[in-house]
Amino acid sequence: MYFEKSEYLSRMKKTQQSMSEKGIDLLLVTDPANMCYLSGHDAWSFYVHQGVIVTLTDEMPIFVGRYMDAFTGVVKTTYLDEAHVRAYSDTMVHNPNHHPMERFAEVITELGCANKVIGVEMDNYWFTAAAFESLKKNLPNATFKDANLLVNWIRIIKSDQEIAYQKRAGKLAELSIQAAADAIAPGVRQCDVVAAIYAAQIKGTDEFGGDYPSIVPMLPAGETAGAPHLTWNDEPYPNDIVIAIEIAGCYRRYHSPMARTVVVGRPNPKVEDVAKIAVEGLEAALDVVKPGIYLEEMEMAFRKTLAKYGLEKEARIGYPTGLNYPPDWGEHTASIRAGDKTILQPNMSFHCIPGMYFEDFGVSISEAFYVTETGHETFAHYPRKLIYR
Template identity: 25%
Template sequence: MIERIAHLREKMSQRGISYLLVTKPENRYYLSGFTGTTGVLLIGQETTDFLTDFRYIEQVKLQSPHFRVVKVEQSSPFVLVYELLRNYKAEKLFFEAEHLTYKEYQDLQSNLPGIELASCTGLVEDLRMIKDDSEMTIIRKAMQIGDKAFEHILQYIKPGRSEKDVALELEFFMRKLGASGVAFETIVASGPRSALPHGVASDRLLEDGDFITMDFGALYQGYNSDMTRTVVIGKPDKKQQEIYHIVLEAQMAGLRAVKAGIPARQADAAARSVITKYGYGEYFGHGTGHGVGLAIHENPRLNTKDETILQPGMVVTVEPGIYLPQWGGVRIEDSVLVTEDGCEILTSSPKNELIIL
């Protein structure tokens, strides 16, 4: 944590930021290790203050010993922020524009008379894009939980079960393996509903001949896993096989493209060009992937516009899909670690052939 704060201070110095207020939960955890739900960080070039209420004082002392704990007894922690800044003779405070609500901004403004407020974006998030060894140990475990859950669910799926049954079974099994919850609301979309890219589980009952797209992940020690697999119940028809293998070809092209030194959009183009080549470009309307870590969707974004240069230590998904209204769809997704000369696939569940249940 101390090293992360040192890196943050370097970035703050480069941007002319003397004091930063951190309110975003993922950023708070990244910098402090605090797993509770309430608290704000005030970070200066020589100061680190953690403001929280009575419930979390001892927890902060245990989990964030490199911070000075400031007990909040007023209704707003910003009253104490003001007192601290006055003691530090600070004239300007930067806050996280992408997290602070308008009401919180008004509260901050009213409690900091004479202090200039300025917004900043991406300061901690840029640091979070590159995972260190300790983060990767946790992320690998989260991915393993997802792989084991997929292996388990293949034995569970059968006609007559509902999509919600499948989603619940996935969550229950991942929790049994140590997950604290799901990374996001589980997507189980079957039959024609598999044409919905974010078709969260419904009451629809599974039927013979259905495609079933399952997009799910485990939340483990604060970090997320993410994987999608599409399977079929019973004998697939010719079109189902065709669409599946087009998406698989696109996904493999995307995986081959991912490596350090290329812009994120280049990996998207590699996958997208395959689907376009077969005439289904209009049915692939989302980006090819996104970063994964403390949040399920982080930078960089593997889409048509992101110029972020991929670097070793980034964890991203590669998840092209084809979605045909009233018919169904296919998505195949792996999470990967960017390396100097390629990527390491972190999700190992089978996909090379359409799995038939």
């Protein structure tokens, strides 16, 4: 297991307290990050329906999933015993006539909650419209309540062990950015650079290796560098091009994202000017970080820096990060943007990415950090400047 059983039980107590405050009798958790957070289950089984059920009275959750993933995979790798595992038949996988939520409804009925208030994560990638319809059909006397992000908000404050994992992820991010920088050159294929990134992400150090990040390497180049979520192809890089790279190190599912920008060939004065402004704004945002401030104060500091140069940025400049699965390493709760009144507390961790994106180029230089008792500390330590090749 990645954590002591006591830590998982503490997370369960916080979840049950939030459920009680929201009037929820039973919580169905289908987000794999939230499942892992509460149960310790870490597998690529989230492509089929699965979940953990949390009641107000049991200190442990009940895992419900596909038979081949349930007993062996869960009992041997988590703190759950067989009494807290239920399985559904493989005949329910991709079957147009039956849905796995039929089995979930049976378990909920067995628990005496068929007529209770059931919380479901209405807005995540893994709880589909068909899943909800199946639950409603098979639990006609239940009252359903949106419990989206209930567990996510508990996750926003990390334990010391979680922070330690993110620090290791930060080291993996350093190695990955350096691998990209070393590989990039005129004539080198984009896919070969990505291969170098993946090798660094997974091989890691002699002390520890890496996990698969929740997002693939993103490295838009040239005129498309202003579209930050483009990936790669097998074309070679030309000379005189700007490449905006965003990757993450990942250790035991905990992430430390990082963005840096590579200039191949002749320096571009416009790119250099924007990079200096972006770094100044990033550092201004980080400088205000301390417990007790509103999250929006980071964005305000960044915005004031941009205003000095006649620039502005429409998008948010960051989000919480940590434990996650594809397709995202963000936690979907707070945002570093105007109006966010989230109060910073120690061991909250974020990715501050004030990328500057234009129609013909883009610059992205970011930092993942956590809030300390007096300020902040970054997970990685890599120069905040353009990389020249």
